Amino acid sequence: MVRINENYTKLQGAYLFSEIAKRRTQFALDNPGAQIISLGIGDVTQPLSQPVIEAMQEAVIEMGDAKSFKGYGPEQGYDFLREMIAKNDYHARGVRIDTDEIFISDGSKCDTGNFQEILHIDNVVAITDPVYPVYVDTNVMAGRTDEFDSSIGRYKGIQYLDCTEQSGFKPNLPQERVDVIYLCSPNNPTGIAFSHEELKTWVDYAKENKSLILFDAAYEAFIKESEIPHSIYEIEGAKEVAVEFRSFSKTAGFTGTRCAFVVVPKQLNAFDSKGNPYSLNAFWNRRHTTKFNGVSYVIQRAAAAVYTEEGRTQVNKTINYYMENAALIRTSLELLGFKVFGGVNAPYIWLKCPGNMGSWEFFNKLLNEAHLVTTPGVGFGNNGEGYVRLTAFGSRENTEKAMERLRKVGL
Ligand code: PLP
Numbered sequence: 323m324v325r326i327n328e329n330y331t332k333l334q335g336a337y338l339f340s341e342i343a344k345r346r347t348q349f350a351l352d353n354p355g356a357q358i359i360s361l362g363i364g365d366v367t368q369p370l371s372q373p374v375i376e377a378m379q380e381a382v383i384e385m386g387d388a389k390s391f392k393g394y395g396p397e398q399g400y401d402f403l404r405e406m407i408a409k410n411d412y413h414a415r416g417v418r419i420d421t422d423e424i425f426i427s428d429g430s431k432c433d434t435g436n437f438q439e440i441l442h443i444d445n446v447v448a449i450t451d452p453v454y455p456v457y458v459d460t461n462v463m464a465g466r467t468d469e470f471d472s473s474i475g476r477y478k479g480i481q482y483l484d485c486t487e488q489s490g491f492k493p494n495l496p497q498e499r500v501d502v503i504y505l506c507s508p509n510n511p512t513g514i515a516f517s518h519e520e521l522k523t524w525v526d527y528a529k530e531n532k533s534l535i536l537f538d539a540a541y542e543a544f545i546k547e548s549e550i551p552h553s554i555y556e557i558e559g560a561k562e563v564a565v566e567f568r569s570f571s572k573t574a575g576f577t578g579t580r581c582a583f584v585v586v587p588k589q590l591n592a593f594d595s596k597g598n599p600y601s602l603n604a605f606w607n608r609r610h611t612t613k614f615n616g617v618s619y620v621i622q623r624a625a626a627a628v629y630t631e632e633g634r635t636q637v638n639k640t641i642n643y644y645m646e647n648a649a650l651i652r653t654s655l656e657l658l659g660f661k662v663f664g665g666v667n668a669p670y671i672w673l674k675c676p677g678n679m680g681s682w683e684f685f686n687k688l689l690n691e692a693h694l695v696t697t698p699g700v701g702f703g704n705n706g707e708g709y710v711r712l713t714a715f716g717s718r719e720n721t722e723k724a725m726e727r728l729r730k731v732g733l
Pocket of ligand 1: 429
């Protein structure tokens with residue numbers, strides 16, 4: 323008798339975005355002709371930039387010529403891309419990262435989900451609440467938790483780090499010692515980013531406790547305030563305690579094209595039961611080369627074009643476009659008297675529901691009365707209850723229309 327991984331039975335309901343899609347579809351069926359605007363799912367809308375397209379086209383032509391055709395590439399990624407990343411994302415910020423510390427992949431969703439696999443099942447994991455749901459669910463799937471406790475809306479076995487309005491949506495250090503800490507900055511969904519001092523507190527904690535920080539910087543490119551660190555490695559000593567995840571998805575419009583990377587420094591260790599150190603770089607290399615066969619050459623060439631002068635100019639233009647949307651959403655909502663957070667260093671605006679409304683209640687109200695799709699904050703964790711997330715990834719026209727409609731909704 324084949325048995326299933328029963329940990330999957332602990333998972334809660336449908337994945338957040340499937341539920342949103344279901345409600346949206348039902349609303350569209352019930353209200354034919356309604357012009358629904360989505361500021362919900364965090365997907366980009368602007369096309370790939372011209373330098374990226376041209377690099378992709380050239381690479382396609384190379385693939386059609388026997389002399390330049392490429393079969394399997396290095397699983398860790400081509401050196402041309404790893405070198406570009408090391409130079410532009412790290413050396414330019416005074417951070418020394420070697421190319422063999424960079425692993426190219428097809429997405430940060432897979433990377434942040436997969437990384438826990440090389441860590442012991444008994445590790446105590448701390449996850450901020452609210453946050454990108456993949457961290458929690460993949461630890462549940464792995465069996466690192468007990469059943470979901472519906473009385474508290476949380477899994478036993480995970481240490482949740484509360485991020486509330488009172489704490490500025492930033493977590494305090496854990497009460498009890500933890501082994502693995504997921505941090506996301508700028509944060510999805512709150513849009514809040516850690517300062518240098520705050521990140522240093524976490525790096526110091528990890529050093530003191532021999533813990534590991536899994537640092538998700540998928541929205542690094544949207545940071546506008548100059549004092550906010552773009553990489554955890556800007557903090558001294560972080561290479562001994564942190565893995566960093568980055569993605570071209572939001573930075574350069576690669577959500578449908580797929581390219582990302584993980585940085586695993588060579589001096590980063592995890593330990594066996596006797597306290598002997600093992601290189602996480604070597605372990606991740608072993609895992610990656612065994613289970614992954616590399617991102618396609620064409621896509622890696624496209625990603626490398628992001629770092630050319632013209633590529634950078636174009637990509638920055640698009641990021642600025644989204645961040646202007648973010649400013650528009652922020653100021654419009656503030657003028658309407660809403661309490662809003664984020665939207666300064668991230669393309670997400672975290673909106674407090676008015677009148678003590680719950681997340682789904684406010685989601686339904688906005689869908690019904692403004693034909694506007696948002697993301698209920700509770701989908702990102704208990705502390706998200708009472709909030710919705712708006713994204714700045716829409717077109718300018720739709721963002722303006724959405725704000726206009728909000729002005730007319732009776733709130
Ligand atoms: N990490 C965070 C915090 C995200 O919000 C997302 C996507 O929404 C991802 C990772 C996934 O990125 P990718 O498209 O590279 O899989």
